[in-house]
Amino acid sequence: MTSTMQHVPLGIRRLLEHAVTVYADQKLFTAQPGGDLTEATFAETGANAARLAHALVELGVGQGDRVATLMWNNQEHVEAYYAVPAMGAVLHPLNLRLPGEQIAFVANHAEDKVVIVDHTLLAPVSALLPALKTIEHVIVNSPAGADTDLAAVSAAAGREIGVHDYAQLIAGRPGEFDWPETDENAAAAMCYTSGTTGDPKGVVYSHRSIFLHSMAAVGPAMMGLSQSDRVLAIVPQFHVLAWGLPYIAFYSGVELVLPGPFLQPEPLARMIEKTRLNRASGVPTIWQGLLAHLEANPDIDVSSLKEAVVGGSACPPALMEAYDRLGITLLHAYGMTETSPMVTVARPPAGLTPEQAWPYRLTQGRFVANVAARLVGADGSVLPWDGVSAGELELRGPWIAGGYYGVDDEDKFHDGWLRTGDVGHISPEGYLTLTDRAKDVIKSGGEWISSVQLENLLMAHPAVAEASVIGVPDERWGERPLALVVPRSGAEVSFIELREFLADKIARWQVPERWAVISEVPKTSVGKFDKKRLREQYALGELEPELVSSH
Structure with missing residues (x-):
């Protein structure tokens, strides 16, 4: 017996179409030099995504072609997040903090055809162009009035290559696009691991995995986001798709504040004060620096910020306590490039006092539905969830990677499970506590x-x-x-x-x-x-x- 439900593929185009109609007036804010912020509605962002798709088609980008970005968190980057996968191509955010040789390795391995680059990053990209063998076009995102020497970029490549200004390229094009009906299991985006051991490895996300991850992440047990929230997206868009926030935003109507390259404590504090945002996301080192700045400048009003999701590495309890005193909850979350990334969030069980909730907050959190987890001991045995037995965490689920792009790594994947390389224990209620990386114990x-x-x-x-x-x-x-x-x-x-x-x-x-x-x-x-x-x-x-x- 089969169901009587319609089969409608889960895809990025549906997130986009939903946002530009239901949440048309919700906004993206992008930080600019001098502390200014530009604004764009979801409808305006969606129209620009359509214009970008038209331009990419004209440049020869087709189904499955990889379009790279080397950009900060900004409106144009979000436009690419939608234009590229919704037209059937594959988005590939490049990690701008990798060494040049690793960026070249990653771009060549992915066979990127086009790269969209922020003007502030043009110099390092120009130096790398001779090594980027598959790049045919460079699109430069420059602010209005900027004097960007596009001819110099073309000359730096040492071969015939198209170089275009982003704003000029999309100007005058239709603000609508006939988005194709893409197979939900087709590639939508890819990110590479940071390459701390060996060469970076590619993880390819499907339309389905991104859609399901967005649905799960907005839930009350996870990020708990809705159209009434405004989030400071500090986590870079090149790092696991900014933890999925650009897609989560269009799914749920969440407004985003995008900091661009201004990631220092002073501009971040001013963004919080100016936009009255209430949520944020970022790694612990960001919150360490911001705390010191707030303690030195108590006149800055960050009272609107109530909760920040912290991931990437364990958050020191002392840092959590310091933010508690400011009325801001730092919320532990766990994930990795291979897991899209949300796996756990440390929301305590209901009805507890702050003292009773504290031990739960110090864990990496409770597993979200659709993510299966197990602990494997040194002898290969599966260990119980008793809060004591420690082993390596293995995961599987609809947004968990089952392999790397173009690379066999049998040590990382076996029996249909992802070996995380993290060691810890799990309580009977499903709270994960990591004690170390296997390589760091x-x-x-x-x-x-x-x-x-x-x-x-x-x-x-x-x-x-x-x-x-x-x-x-x-x-x-x-x-x-x-x-x-x-x-x-x-x-x-x-x-x-x-x-x-x-x-x-x-x-x-x-x-x-x-x-x-x-x-x-x-x-x-x-x-x-x-x-x-x-x-x-x-x-x-x-x-x-x-x-x-x-x-």
């Missing part, structure tokens, strides 16, 4: 030490701004933790004091005896602590630990 004397736990405890000390912990070789124990701390401005750190601070909270054998002060913790292209770089620095002798006491 410190194996000391046959026991595991969680580097994440040590980092969170250290960052709760009033003298510590940031801390990262890595495992280093030890003749007796195999590995021991090396604690690298960044002092707060004007503060002095005492390693003996920090050791005693930790000894009150964890077993003494887990307390590091190797310590060093560093000026900052290196970050990956998506804002995570770059422990690979720290391990390299240690191996090269660039870090000089102080041995505070014997173990």
Whole structure:
């Protein structure tokens, strides 16, 4: 027996058509130099997406062709988010923080045909053009009145290539497009992993996976968004499609504030104050910097902001407590490029006091419907959800990757499950707690030490701004933790004091005896602590630990 329901493919075009009619007057705000903000309605954004689609067809872009973007979070980037997949091509946001050689590798591997680039990024793109073998056209997004030398871009390529101004290219074209009925399982967009180990790998999202992810993400158990919300989208559009926010917005009518390249604490604080936004998303390092700015400038009114989703890496509890005092809830979420990314959000069960809810907030959160999870032990056995048994997290679901584009990686995918490389445990109620990355767990004397736990405890000390912990070789124990701390401005750190601070909270054998002060913790292209770089620095002798006491 089959259903009597109509078969209507889930597609990006339907998100677009819905938004430009039902939510036509909802707005996107884009930050400009000097603190100004430009505004565009969803209807205006949709009309420009249609104009861009007409232009891309004229440039020879067809079904399945890849259109890359190298752009900040702005209105034109959102227009590309809709024009490209809705016309049947594939959107490919390039990570502008990757090294040039990795950007070239990714663009060539994806066989990008066109790249849309912000004018502020034109110089590095021009330098890379000779290495971008498949690019046929460059579209430059320049502000009105900008004197952009398009001829110089063409000359830099060293071959015949089309170079166009974005505004001029779409000007005068129809604001409507006959969007094709695309197979919902066809590719809509692709992002590459950050390449911290080996070459970046491509994850291809389908129209269906993006649509279902948007439906789930707006739900009350996840982001809990509606047309009454205005969200500051700090997470870059090149990072897992800005956690899906441009698609979530058009699905639910959420208004977006797009910060462009202005990601420093001062302009972000002013955006919150000026737009009276109530929600936000970003990695912990953004919130660390903003907190320091708000504490130094208490006159800035950010009282409209009530909740911010924090992902990318674990949020230090001390940071969550500091924002609680400002009336802002930092909400843990978990995901990765391979998971679209939403997997869990740490909303506590209903009816709890703040004290009772606190332990739930410190987890990575509860699994959303349609994401199946299991923990696998070192011996390959599947472990129970008892809040104690720790193993590697594996996932599957309609927006979870089942492979990489053009690359076989049997170690990452098996039995239809994605191996996340994250180690943790799951409570009987379905709350995930990650204790470390599998590659970052410190194996000391046959026991595991969680580097994440040590980092969170250290960052709760009033003298510590940031801390990262890595495992280093030890003749007796195999590995021991090396604690690298960044002092707060004007503060002095005492390693003996920090050791005693930790000894009150964890077993003494887990307390590091190797310590060093560093000026900052290196970050990956998506804002995570770059422990690979720290391990390299240690191996090269660039870090000089102080041995505070014997173990």
